[in-house]
Amino acid sequence: MQAVMEITGLTKMYKNGRGIRDMDLTVHQGDIFGLLGPNGAGKTTAMKLITGLIKPDRGGVRLFGADVQENMVQAMKHVGCIIETAESFPYLTANDNLKQFARYYPEVDQARIDECLEWTGLIKYKHEKAGKFSLGMKQRLGVAAAILSRPKLLIMDEPLNGLDVEGMLAMRKLIKHLAEEGTTFLISSHLIHDVELTCNRIGVVYNGKLVHVEYTDKILSDYSSLENYFVSEVERNGRV
Numbered sequence: 001m002q003a004v005m006e007i008t009g010l011t012k013m014y015k016n017g018r019g020i021r022d023m024d025l026t027v028h029q030g031d032i033f034g035l036l037g038p039n040g041a042g043k044t045t046a047m048k049l050i051t052g053l054i055k056p057d058r059g060g061v062r063l064f065g066a067d068v069q070e071n072m073v074q075a076m077k078h079v080g081c082i083i084e085t086a087e088s089f090p091y092l093t094a095n096d097n098l099k100q101f102a103r104y105y106p107e108v109d110q111a112r113i114d115e116c117l118e119w120t121g122l123i124k125y126k127h128e129k130a131g132k133f134s135l136g137m138k139q140r141l142g143v144a145a146a147i148l149s150r151p152k153l154l155i156m157d158e159p160l161n162g163l164d165v166e167g168m169l170a171m172r173k174l175i176k177h178l179a180e181e182g183t184t185f186l187i188s189s190h191l192i193h194d195v196e197l198t199c200n201r202i203g204v205v206y207n208g209k210l211v212h213v214e215y216t217d218k219i220l221s222d223y224s225s226l227e228n229y230f231v232s233e234v235e236r237n238g239r240v
């Protein structure tokens with residue numbers, strides 16, 4: 001199995017003593033990998049480091065074999081991401097927003113834009129301005145923009161933020177559909193149930209540490225629920 005992402009010794013401590021410490025992780029092609037942890041555990045920090053938005057104190061990240069620090073353009077070539085809230089141009093329609101993003105990718109045409117609007121349930125709002133969208137709709141537009149160029153790796157920070165039940169189901173379906181087509185995912189969430197239903201591998205993040213990584217099937221057969229596993233991992237490793 002090819003390693004899409006290799007993280008070694010990744011450390012970034014803020015001045016207040018919080019952050020991420022000594023993170024090691026390999027994500028393989030086809031994984032829907034979930035970083036599960038409570039608010040403030042360090043998930044967003046990890047994702048910002050992984051995508052080169054902030055610099056680590058030590059350690060590193062390789063995406064598709066390229067070092068994010070040394071060769072950002074190559075490392076991010078096949079990566080789509082939504083970190084924190086999805087940004088859009090408020091005075092442009094959904095369609096025109098995607099056309100703006102499409103300018104970076106010569107191969108993305110109107111048919112591809114329509115396909116992404118369809119998949120994210122936005123096709124009927126195609127000509128409405130993004131500024132008027134609800135949080136959930138903005139989130140969907142962010143996903144549409146992130147998948148436009150058919151990235152091989154999608155990094156999504158709390159992708160279900162702001163989505164209603166229907167939106168969550170649609171998002172999960174979309175993630176599974178793209179994974180079946182070969183897209184690898186790194187998703188962060190504090191929603192245990194959602195991670196259980198969406199991800200095939202899970203890493204528990206607690207107090208800035210990746211305390212354990214395991215396959216979802218194995219967790220469910222050993223612990224009967226992800227919640228039991230999470231509590232047991234936090235009890236065993238997390239508390240300091």
Ligand SMILES: Nc1ncnc2c1ncn2[C@@H]1O[C@H](COP(=O)(O)OP(=O)(O)OP(=O)(O)O)[C@@H](O)[C@H]1O
Pocket residue numbers: 014015016018019037038039040041042043044045046190
């Ligand atoms: N720029 C910063 N300066 C100082 N501390 C920070 C900074 N960014 C984050 N932190 C702190 O680092 C810790 C980890 O934050 P991070 O945003 O990575 O957590 P998270 O797991 O993504 O949480 P959430 O689910 O709430 O988004 C938190 O305690 C946060 O207060």
